[in-house]
Every structure is written in C-alpha cells, then in structure tokens.
Amino acid sequence: MRLSYYFLPTLKENPSEAQIISHRLMLRTGMIFQASAGIYAWLPLGTRVLRKIEQIVREEQDRTGAQEILMPTIQSAELWRESGRYDAYGLEMLRITDRHDREMLYSPTAEELVTDIARKHIKSYRDLPRMMYQIQWKFRDEIRPRFGVMRGREFLMKDCYSFDLNYEGALVSYRKMLEAYIKTFSRMGLTAIPVKADSGAIGGDLSQEFQVLASTGESLVFYDQALDSIVKNKGEVDVNRLMSLYAAEEGLHDPQKCPVPEDQLKTARGIEVGHIFYFATKYSDAFNACVTGKDGETIPLHMGSYGIGVSRLVGALIEANHDEAGIIWPESVAPFIVGLLNLKPGDNKCDTLCEEIYHKFLNQGIEVLYDDRNERPGAKFANMDLIGIPWQIRVGTRTMETGQIEMKCRRSGEIQELSFESALTSLKKRMAT
Structure with missing residues (x-):
C-alpha cells in the first residue's frame, strides 16, 4: 500500500478528550473516528489490526473443535423474558420497539439465542458435546463510556458457548477454552493471567477473567509467579498446573487466606480482555433445553460461555506496547510488517x-x-x-x-x-x- 493513497488521518497533538494512552494513540494514528459517545468508526489502519486479532482468535477457537456461527445483533425481548434477564439486565440493555410494536433489543450477549438454537436442534446425548462461537458486534449502554475502545458502548466480541451432557463433559470444554485463551493471547505477544472472577449478570459456578498485564491497567492482580512461565509458553499448555495456581483481583484477594507464600506472590496491573464461565443448567432449565440420555431419561444441557473482547484487545495491546514515540505493534497483529x-x-x-x-x-x-x-x-x-x-x-x-x-x-x-x-x-x- 502506498501512503500517498492510503487514508491515514494522523494527528500531531494529543486529542484533549482522550484520557488514556491507547485512546490517544488510536485517535492520533487515525485508527478510529468517534461517531458518538462510546461508538467508533474503524478506519483502514484500525480495521487491519482488528482483522489480525480476529483471525488469531478464530484459528484458536477452530482448534478446539468449536464451530463458527453468526447470530443477529437484534434479538426478541421474549427470549430474554424466558431467562428472566430482560428486566434484570438493567439500563445497559438498549431496548427497541419495531414498527409492529414488538419489543426487541440490541444484543449485549447471546446466551438466550444460542440456547434457543440448541433446544430446537440438539435432541440426543449423541449430539454432544457441541461448541459454537461467533465474532459479532455487541452493544451495552454504558452510563459513562470512556477510554475509547476500552470501555465503549459498541464493541466486537468473540462469544463461544459449550453444550455438554454433564459436569464432567462441561469441565472438558472449559479446560479446552482455558488452553485456547492462553495460546490466543500468547500469539499476540501478551501476558494474560486467568484470575478468579465474579460471574455477574451471566451467572455461573466456575469463572475466570483474563487480565493482560500492563502498567496502565485498571485492575490490581495478585498471582503466583509460577503462572508467568505457563502463560508465556507458546507450546503446549499444562492445564492441570494452570488451574491449580492462585490468581485473583484485588477485590477477591484475601491476604489471610492466600495459599501462595509472600515471596512467590506477584502483583501487577491488568486489563480485562476475556472471561470464561461454566453455569451448569442455568439457561437450559429456563428454556427447557434437554436431550434424551442413553436410558431414555431427559437431561438438561450443561453450558458454558467464553468471551474475548476483540475490539478491546486493540486498546489493551497498545497499553502494553508503546513508548513516547507511539505504538509498538507485535508482528502478529501489526497492520503492516x-x-x-x-x-x-x-x-x-x-x-x-x-x-x-x-x-x-x-x-x-x-x-x-x-x-x-x-x-x-x-x-x-x-x-x-x-x-x-x-x-x-x-x-x-x-x-x-x-x-x-x-x-x-x-x-x-x-x-x-x-x-x-x-x-x-x-x-x-x-x-x-
């Protein structure tokens, strides 16, 4: 590409509205254009990086056996009423009424719709396990969108959903995704620590956030130093070892109960870029999403949900890779080599x-x-x-x-x-x- 023809509207000065490094640099390099509060157009340079990240995510999802689908951004309110989340989700959900007075919403996540797909098409234990994922735009009406793509209202997300016959099968799926996430972030040159997390509005019994270590991160992370070598490894991931090691955010870290000796406990700032959940039969019970077992019994599906903030990763990569002169892209995600x-x-x-x-x-x-x-x-x-x-x-x-x-x-x-x-x-x- 010739720069004389390339649309690259760079800025010499830092924009006054940008509070953090990634937001400043994304505006200065002409990667994004703010369309409205928390909503951005991705310009050529930013789009190239976004697609590089998306492809790495896609390749590692495919390796787990997950199959790519694409679900609509606009969903029916009736589905969300079945799960009980339509009213519970709060003001972050953008609610819409169409010309026929049907209540709709702009999807902030897709557990309801993917469970509806599963209950209509997964009928037998022979159909399991299944994992399906999409890379799709989402919308959450943040009360104070800020920090550019790090906390915007519209964002690109990879969300994967697993369906299994029981807890043991669900744990296998969870472990596959845990390994895939380590490999995904490692390929991008990032150190991402899986930490104990709150499941929030999605719900769940087993939940971990992935925190990219960066000096400008908004979270304080405590973790066993042995994690460093595992998450930086580009080869096989020792999942058993990984799941046995301690890591927690400041709010969930109890110094009195921490199992890691003080001389082995590290602290760092982190940026959340992914979240994985196992939530048992929470949604399958609500939707009556069941399969027939070997002996003819009716068994509710065990489910998990696995998200990566694809557009948020662009900001996280810049926060972790920059100097006074500008961005320093890892080769795997660079817009040009x-x-x-x-x-x-x-x-x-x-x-x-x-x-x-x-x-x-x-x-x-x-x-x-x-x-x-x-x-x-x-x-x-x-x-x-x-x-x-x-x-x-x-x-x-x-x-x-x-x-x-x-x-x-x-x-x-x-x-x-x-x-x-x-x-x-x-x-x-x-x-x-």
Whole structure:
C-alpha cells in the first residue's frame, strides 16, 4: 500500500478528550473516528489490526473443535423474558420497539439465542458435546463510556458457548477454552493471567477473567509467579498446573487466606480482555433445553460461555506496547510488517529502487506500507514510529552510494545497514516462525 493513497488521518497533538494512552494513540494514528459517545468508526489502519486479532482468535477457537456461527445483533425481548434477564439486565440493555410494536433489543450477549438454537436442534446425548462461537458486534449502554475502545458502548466480541451432557463433559470444554485463551493471547505477544472472577449478570459456578498485564491497567492482580512461565509458553499448555495456581483481583484477594507464600506472590496491573464461565443448567432449565440420555431419561444441557473482547484487545495491546514515540505493534497483529521509506522522493534512482523493493515485498507476501510522499525524512521517521510498524526499511542517498539500506527495528530502536536481499531473507525467516 502506498501512503500517498492510503487514508491515514494522523494527528500531531494529543486529542484533549482522550484520557488514556491507547485512546490517544488510536485517535492520533487515525485508527478510529468517534461517531458518538462510546461508538467508533474503524478506519483502514484500525480495521487491519482488528482483522489480525480476529483471525488469531478464530484459528484458536477452530482448534478446539468449536464451530463458527453468526447470530443477529437484534434479538426478541421474549427470549430474554424466558431467562428472566430482560428486566434484570438493567439500563445497559438498549431496548427497541419495531414498527409492529414488538419489543426487541440490541444484543449485549447471546446466551438466550444460542440456547434457543440448541433446544430446537440438539435432541440426543449423541449430539454432544457441541461448541459454537461467533465474532459479532455487541452493544451495552454504558452510563459513562470512556477510554475509547476500552470501555465503549459498541464493541466486537468473540462469544463461544459449550453444550455438554454433564459436569464432567462441561469441565472438558472449559479446560479446552482455558488452553485456547492462553495460546490466543500468547500469539499476540501478551501476558494474560486467568484470575478468579465474579460471574455477574451471566451467572455461573466456575469463572475466570483474563487480565493482560500492563502498567496502565485498571485492575490490581495478585498471582503466583509460577503462572508467568505457563502463560508465556507458546507450546503446549499444562492445564492441570494452570488451574491449580492462585490468581485473583484485588477485590477477591484475601491476604489471610492466600495459599501462595509472600515471596512467590506477584502483583501487577491488568486489563480485562476475556472471561470464561461454566453455569451448569442455568439457561437450559429456563428454556427447557434437554436431550434424551442413553436410558431414555431427559437431561438438561450443561453450558458454558467464553468471551474475548476483540475490539478491546486493540486498546489493551497498545497499553502494553508503546513508548513516547507511539505504538509498538507485535508482528502478529501489526497492520503492516514493513514500512518502506523513500528518503529522496523525486530522485529517479531512489524512486526506481524503492519501486523495485516495494514490489519484491508484495511478491513475497510481506505486507508493506510504502511512504512515497514528498515529505522530510524526519517527518517520515516520526510517522512510522507513531503508527508502530515493526520494521522500517529506509532508502536514500547513502543507499545509492553503498548499496546498503537501513533497517530499523521499532521495538528495540536498533538500526543496521545491510543489503536489501539480506533484509528480505531476515523478514521471511521471521514470518516463517
């Protein structure tokens, strides 16, 4: 993509309405545009990051055997009355009346609808287990939307639902999701600690939140230091070990009852990005969602719910990956892998070489943003640092003299001179791992 044609409305100054780093940087880099309070349009740069995150989430869900569906954002109030949550949910639910005076709502979550699907189509123990997920927009009418996409009213969420014959089966599904979440966040370069949590309005007996560790996090998390090595591991996850280790938020942490020795207990700030629940037969009882067992008995479905805030993760990633110059994207979620900078636009040799390099990247399947604008080098450097592309390839007068390009690592700040072919080989190796 050529920057001269790319819609990237960056800002030089911090917007006055943005209170936290991720909100400031998302506005400054032109990732989002505020449409109204707590509601944002996602512009090209932000959309690319959102889709990268979405794809990682999708791949790890698929590996568990969960199957993707898509449910409507507008749901019937009657379904929610069956569960008893239509009135109980409170003012966060956006209620709507259609032209026929039917009461509808903009979905804040989808337990009711997915249970309705299950009760009509899952009839026998032979149909179990089942897991279904969607990546869909939700709406919760926050009284004070703030912090940009971290606490907006409209948000993109992955919500998965499991259906099992009994507690033992439900626990298998829960453990699969627990492992999938660790792998998902690890692939994004995040340290996410699963902590004991309150089930809230959804209900449930077993519940854990995933807190991404970041110095700017709004929650204080206490956890066994042994968790560090597990959640950062990109290989197999020891689920038994993971579930045995202590982690809790400040409100649920009791120093007197904490099983972890003081010298092994760590504290950190965290940002909630996911939540998993097992809620037994709470919804299947309300909806009479049952299957026929081996001996002909009627058995209510055991269910679990597993959410990841996909759009919220964009903000969390920035909170955990930034410096004074701007964003530092992990390669797995970066909008582009390479930023190609033409430091002498208008010079025939430099323009020709940059075009050659640009097309070589494209032919190798490497996502590149080519800054071909007639701007000063300093402005181009600052812009690339701001939007956080992992690698910068700089081509200028010195390149014409030595045949060497400059390659800058955004995260470390290290700049090295090497041939373009060496740079290309290095990037291809990184993409292959």
